[in-house]
Amino acid sequence: MNPPILKHIIKSFLLILLISFVSDKLVFFLFNKISDQVYTGQSIGKVNHYLEIKDSLDFIVFGSSRANHNINPIKISENSFNMGMDGRKLAYSATLIKLLPDKKKQTVLLHIDPEYAFDTDYIGDDITALSPKYNRNTTIKNEIDKLGQNNILQRFYWSIGYNNAVLGIVKNYLQPNYDYKTYSGYDPIYVSDNQREIFENILNKGEKSKDCESQYTLNTIYNSYLDEIKIFCKTRNKTLILFTSPRLIDGCKDDNLKLKQILKDKNLEYYDFTDFLKENKNLDNWKDRGHLSDKGAELFTEEIKKLLK
Amino acid sequence: MLFNSFEFLVFFPIVFIIYWLLNNDLQKQNILLLVSSYIFYAWWDWRFLSLIIVSSFIDYTAGSKIFHAKTERQSKNWLLISLIANLGLLGFFKYYNFFADSFSTMMTGFGWQPNDLTLNIILPVGISFYTFQTLSYTIDIYRKQFEPTKNMVSFFTYIAFFPQLVAGPIERASNLLPQIEKKRILKKEWFNEGLIQILVGLFRKIVIADTIGAYVDTVYSDVGIYNSTTIVVATFLYAFQIYFDFAGYSDIAIGTAKLMGFKFNQNFNLPYFSISLTEFWRKWHMSLSFWLRDYLYISLGGNRKGIKITYRNLMLTMLLGGLWHGSSWNFVIWGGIHGLILSIEKFIKTYQTSYLWKKFSFLGYPITFGVVLFSWIFFRAQDLNSAMLAIKKICQFNFSAPFIGDINLIITSALVLSLGIGFDFFLFRKKIDLENLAARFSILKVAVLASVIIVLINLFYSTSNNFIYFQF
Secondary structure (H helix, E strand, O other): OOHHHHHHHHHHHHHHHHHHHHHHHHHHHHHHHHHOOOOOHHHHHHHHHHHHHHHHOOEEEEOOHHHHOOOOHHHOOOOEEEOOOOOOOHHHHHHHHOOOOOOOOEEEEEEOOHHHHOOOOOOOHHHHHHHHHOOOOHHHHHHHHHOOOOOHHHHOOHHHHHOOOHHHHHHHHHOOOOOHHHOOOOOOOOOOHHHHHHHHHHHHOOOOOOOOOOOOOOOHHHHHHHHHHHHHHHHOOEEEEEEEOOOOOOOOOHHHHHHHHHHHHOOOEEEEOOOOOOOOOOHHHEOOOOOEOHHHHHHHHHHHHHHHO | OOOOOHHHHHHHHHHHHHHHHOOOOHHHHHHHHHHHHHHHHHHHHHHHHHHHHHHHHHHHHHHHHHHHOOOHHHHHHHHHHHHHHHHHHHHHHHHHHHHHHHHHHHHHHOOOOOOOOOOOOOOOOOHHHHHHHHHHHHHHHHOOOOOOOOOHHHHHHHHHOHHHHOOOOOOOHHHHHHHHOOOOOOOHHHHHHHHHHHHHHHHHHHHHHHHHHHHHHHHHOOHHHOOHHHHHHHHHHHHHHHHHHHHHHHHHHHHHHHHOOOOOOOOOOOOOOOOOHHHHHHHOOHHHHHHHHHHHHOOOOOOOOOHHHHHHHHHHHHHHHHHHHOOOHHHHHHHHHHHHHHHHHHHHHHHOOOHHHHHOHHHHHHHHHHHHHHHHHHHHOOOHHHHHHHHHHHHOOOOOOOOOOOHHHHHHHHHHHHHHHHHHHHHHHHOOOHHHOOOOOOHHHHHHHHHHHHHHHHHHOOOOOOOHHHHO
16 A cells, blocks of 8 residues: 555544544533433433432332333322333343432332243343433443443444434423423323224234243343342332233243242242233223233222232 | 444454555455455354355366367356356255245145155355356356456455455456456545445445334234335335345445455445336346346347347346345245336337327336335235235225334434435435545545544444345
């Protein structure tokens, strides 16, 4: 390679690194500024809302969409919040639990699905939803690093943390979905005709039989996080309760029983509501096989309320 | 190894630096290319390297024997050996189960229940691409359009050259081998062009194709439960998913080769801006369509034997082109649709004289896109039943609100797709090839453009999937 082209390549490379580094930081700080004012939406707003009020809460629900859409926390306590989010599993919830204050007495209701708890392929990747906070919160950074879910390029390009969250943040910055001050984190599902039609089509196709596994082994990430949050809650004045949300159809009970046994062995309080509403065949209570409609959620919330009394 | 993987991000700069350090020794440089190409391939599955080596060896020998054959018969025999060996390997690995399964189904129809004839065969990545590449070498020598190389390393490098090994472009020996056999130089223009094309390709792949692919996958995994609008939307998105996926891959391949001092032929040239299907095939996967034209359509007689034979040749070429993509009846039907429409276009072109026809020729753009869109249903559906179900659901004309799913995903898809289509429209209006876009840019302009693309990729990239065309 002749010297002029070598010089051209080196100059181009360095200039790209420099300009992309600077523009990345500009974008990062711009989105920090914007996102700090966003308190609505699942991209970052709900996490910001949680971080703002977490120290004053008495009762908090964590988990996936099966926690978020199924429990109305206000019916249980006025100082409460449902931090359930679509697609989130234990890594995400456990990290948020670890951000709770040290001494305040709080009840933590954590949703756990046997299906995911025994999923040996689960690698804790749901924690990447907290990536916008990676360079801004030590606990979150440590948890993401511990699970190896950090993008190695993020050390150089910080804005990677906002990957796929940008539009949601901008949208909620310009036009918040709701008044967050009256929002409890609970998102009831009002089933539309179209959704009902899709759901009925699915049911009419018949249930694919789910075979039970011959052996169930708790995922190692679930195992360690359950131990960690148990200690965390015990030492920080929290009451930890685990539960499993109702399912319209559950072809295999072995995993539920096994999980129950494991949690009992770990001395964790656990309630399996998989078969709740089983006798009630009314489809109006369901959005799909795993999610309750607003009507079903009200019934389920009442059941949780009774339990906590 | 995938282009959009961290491994490649480490692999390529190492190869690039050593490669240019060896610039004074062509043979060493080619050995490096060969070894690094084999490492690139072995990263997926080292066992299948043997197939590439065997295939390379057969065609290296056959090429030489064809060229030095004393009689036409000898020459033809060696060509047959090359064809049988290459197509035999491809046929076994790619089509054995398809034909065995089709045979069983047919026999069942006659009331005979044969035992399960299918085998557990892994499809070697890239076999369709490098098989066509090796075949072009021996056929060109047989046609006396090309002389064989005496250098084994050059030939093996030509077959295995990593930028195009697993999903093309299908480079002809007449274009690539001479470049392998002479000293390469890297020009500033090529560096600029290559770099920008790689980044645009990455954007097309991991931002656009992967983002919109999530919706398409959801709908096409169970088409029976969605309404007409949803299936039309998913098919529309798939048309762009497959385009940006494969064009993006080609961009990275062409750009990477350019940084090594090689010039590949263009593989995509804004195919959806086509006024006819004939034009579409001059712009879509050009290395394959030109290959099919030169080695199949023309070998069958092309348009030299009358209009009826031309229609037959078009149909056969497209049916086999469809089958090349995958061992399923879906791909055959996909090819059949294209063959049929190409034949109709040929027919119209033969008789078109009317003023009205010319006046409304602009309608060719939406009609061509519509035909392509319809045919993608067969390409994307999991099997023939799913494809027919998707068409049936569309024909129910239930055009109520579509399934939305993750609203954030839909909005992101709309944004990145608009960026991708907008950029293509800009190239179309300005009549610029992406391959030459950055040739005359200053260093600063290249750096700024590259940085903008990098920031956009960081903000919008989707979790990586395999490139769609890897399965072919």
